[in-house]
Amino acid sequence: MHQPLEHVVVVGASLAGLRAAETLRSAGFDGDVTIVGDEPHLPYDRPPLSKRVLSGDWEHDRAMLRKPEAFTELDVTWRTGVAATGLDTAAKRVTLADTTTLAYDGLIIATGATPRRIPGQEQHANSHVLRTLDHSLALRDELAVGGRRVVVVGAGFIGLEVAATARQLDNEVVVLEGAPAPLIRGLGAEMGAAVAAVHGDHGVEVRCDVSVEGFEPDAVVVAEGRRVDADVVVVGIGVVPSVDWLTDSGLELDNGVVAGPDLHAGAPGVFVAGDVANWHHRVFDEYMRVEHWTNAAEQGERAAANLLALASGGTTTPYDAVPFFWSEQYDRRIQFLGRAAGDDEVRVVAGSVADRRFAALYGSRGRLRGVLGVNMPRLVMPFRSHLEQRIGWDDALAVADELAA
Numbered sequence: 001m002h003q004p005l006e007h008v009v010v011v012g013a014s015l016a017g018l019r020a021a022e023t024l025r026s027a028g029f030d031g032d033v034t035i036v037g038d039e040p041h042l043p044y045d046r047p048p049l050s051k052r053v054l055s056g057d058w059e060h061d062r063a064m065l066r067k068p069e070a071f072t073e074l075d076v077t078w079r080t081g082v083a084a085t086g087l088d089t090a091a092k093r094v095t096l097a098d099t100t101t102l103a104y105d106g107l108i109i110a111t112g113a114t115p116r117r118i119p120g121q122e123q124h125a126n127s128h129v130l131r132t133l134d135h136s137l138a139l140r141d142e143l144a145v146g147g148r149r150v151v152v153v154g155a156g157f158i159g160l161e162v163a164a165t166a167r168q169l170d171n172e173v174v175v176l177e178g179a180p181a182p183l184i185r186g187l188g189a190e191m192g193a194a195v196a197a198v199h200g201d202h203g204v205e206v207r208c209d210v211s212v213e214g215f216e217p218d219a220v221v222v223a224e225g226r227r228v229d230a231d232v233v234v235v236g237i238g239v240v241p242s243v244d245w246l247t248d249s250g251l252e253l254d255n256g257v258v259a260g261p262d263l264h265a266g267a268p269g270v271f272v273a274g275d276v277a278n279w280h281h282r283v284f285d286e287y288m289r290v291e292h293w294t295n296a297a298e299q300g301e302r303a304a305a306n307l308l309a310l311a312s313g314g315t316t317t318p319y320d321a322v323p324f325f326w327s328e329q330y331d332r333r334i335q336f337l338g339r340a341a342g343d344d345e346v347r348v349v350a351g352s353v354a355d356r357r358f359a360a361l362y363g364s365r366g367r368l369r370g371v372l373g374v375n376m377p378r379l380v381m382p383f384r385s386h387l388e389q390r391i392g393w394d395d396a397l398a399v400a401d402e403l404a405a
């Protein structure tokens with residue numbers, strides 16, 4: 001690009017977008033920054049939406065990502081409550097739903113992801129999804145009194161966190177999962193079942209291999225027309241990247257916005273970050289889209305730093321961090337570093353599954369691919385550098401032995 005930036009537009013007013021804007025300012029960029037977000041709120045944090053905000057332990061303002069004065073001091077133009085509807089990469093212009101256009105010389109796409117719904121779920125009188133603060137507050141109103149029959153469809157992380165919170169508020173909770181095991185996508189079948197076993201301890205039934213056939217006002221209908229009674233239904237069956245507004249942009253769209261290792265999206269001055277980015281990870285040598293907090297925060301920073309580097313004639317830096325996420329269910333803190341695939345070898349290296357406190361390594365083709373910890377933080381994080389260096393499986397087992405000793 002090689003020309004000074006004057007106006008950077010960030011689309012998506014959440015974690016990745018905020019971190020991008022903060023990075024621009026902390027690096028000394030003093031041009032215009034506009035942040036566009038279709039929600040009415042300034043950036044807030046999503047992890048508490050299924051945990052402390054949903055349980056009522058936190059008032060919703062505690063979930064804001066910054067104090068009000070920090071949002072002001074960032075010295076950006078906030079365009080909240082209005083969606084971006086189009087992008088012209090040749091003219092370098094973003095169109096908004098109110099028909100205004102924003103010219104940019106740098107653009108950061110951070111539009112995240114949108115929850116999937118099941119066609120017909122609205123036939124239930126009280127069905128929910130959970131992605132936004134408003135979703136969380138609406139669901140909290142339903143769960144807070146307790147004594148409701150809650151059916152969660154989908155035993156992924158969000159579904160199981162909702163199940164745990166709903167149960168802790170004294171509701172009767174059943175989880176329905178179509179796959180043969182809970183958490184299969186994130187952890188594989190064996191460890192997914194091991195992690196989710198804690199729900200049984202708390203009286204939550206997780207039923208797998210269940211196909212949801214439809215909805216009635218007070219029930220979820222499963223195979224053979226059987227009904228599972230429900231006062232409240234929460235559908236947590238994953239998300240799709242929010243790219244509808246980019247359909248005519250010419251950017252490559254495939255499971256999100258496709259980007260190179262440095263998050264550059266292929267058009268001049270355009271970078272992508274967070275849940276919407278499908279970028280080439282050099283260490284794992286695959287395109288990946290990661291739907292977790294640390295990735296969104298770090299990619300927001302990296303996208304902005306790379307935009308500035310290109311504009312000043314410098315070189316960009318790839319984003320190669322090892323993916324990481326955590327989840328909280330009851331008193332268990334689950335952490336996962338790396339990537340899990342269905343055919344990985346999995347070995348418990350510390351603690352025991354029966355005690356619901358353990359660490360396990362994931363490996364494939366003689367290399368370590370991931371580390372899972374349940375209430376075992378000291379066994380997980382030390383593997384970050386080992387995963388970056390693609391440590392061999394036997395060496396990883398030896399490291400685990402040392403850490404566990």
Ligand SMILES: Cc1cc2nc3c(=O)[nH]c(=O)nc-3n(C[C@H](O)[C@H](O)[C@H](O)COP(=O)(O)OP(=O)(O)OC[C@H]3O[C@@H](n4cnc5c(N)ncnc54)[C@H](O)[C@@H]3O)c2cc1C
Binds near residue numbers: 015158242327
């Ligand atoms: C309930 C919940 C709990 C979670 N818990 C954890 C956890 O425990 N651990 C963990 O690692 N991760 C967790 N996550 C995931 C984490 O919150 C996300 O990875 C992170 O929010 C992604 O940030 P982002 O900025 O990329 O996208 P998002 O947070 O999705 O933000 C994108 C923003 O862009 C807006 N937008 C979309 N399209 C447009 C448009 N066309 N124009 C303008 N604005 C638009 C969206 O409305 C949204 O505000 C959780 C997520 C949820 C929903």
